[in-house]
Amino acid sequence: MHGVYHNQNFLAAAEEVGLEWPEGAKRLQGKGYHAPVLSAETREYHAQSLRELEEAIPLVLPHLELPPTSNRGRVDRLTYACKCDSPRRFRISRTVAAQGGITCNVCGHEFAPE
Ligand SMILES: [Zn+2]
Numbered sequence: 001m002h003g004v005y006h007n008q009n010f011l012a013a014a015e016e017v018g019l020e021w022p023e024g025a026k027r028l029q030g031k032g033y034h035a036p037v038l039s040a041e042t043r044e045y046h047a048q049s050l051r052e053l054e055e056a057i058p059l060v061l062p063h064l065e066l067p068p069t070s071n072r073g074r075v076d077r078l079t080y081a082c083k084c085d086s087p088r089r090f091r092i093s094r095t096v097a098a099q100g101g102i103t104c105n106v107c108g109h110e111f112a113p114e
Pocket of ligand 1: 082083084087088104105106107108109
């Protein structure tokens with residue numbers, strides 16, 4: 001990771017999940033053991049799964065429906081509009097909207113979900 005020194009503890013954790021520091025590789029100044037690689041034993045251990053994933057991923061990926069990135073982590077909100085000639089609009093959570101009506105002081109009508 002950017003700006004993080006990968007010390008001996010990082011390498012020990014990497015080794016626990018089957019990575020290793022390549023033989024003869026040099027630690028990078030300021031970054032330490034920044035890029036351990038898959039060990040031969042780990043590659044062999046997971047070989048069957050890796051082959052299956054290589055075949056399955058291209059078949060499945062085009063059919064996956066990903067959540068829209070613009071809405072990630074956001075609460076589901078309603079868009080409310082009034083009856084002005086150019087309606088005034090705002091987004092509001094369902095909980096807050098349920099607390100009661102909101103009236104536009106320009107057109108005098110209550111804002112309603114679009
Ligand atoms: Zn209005």
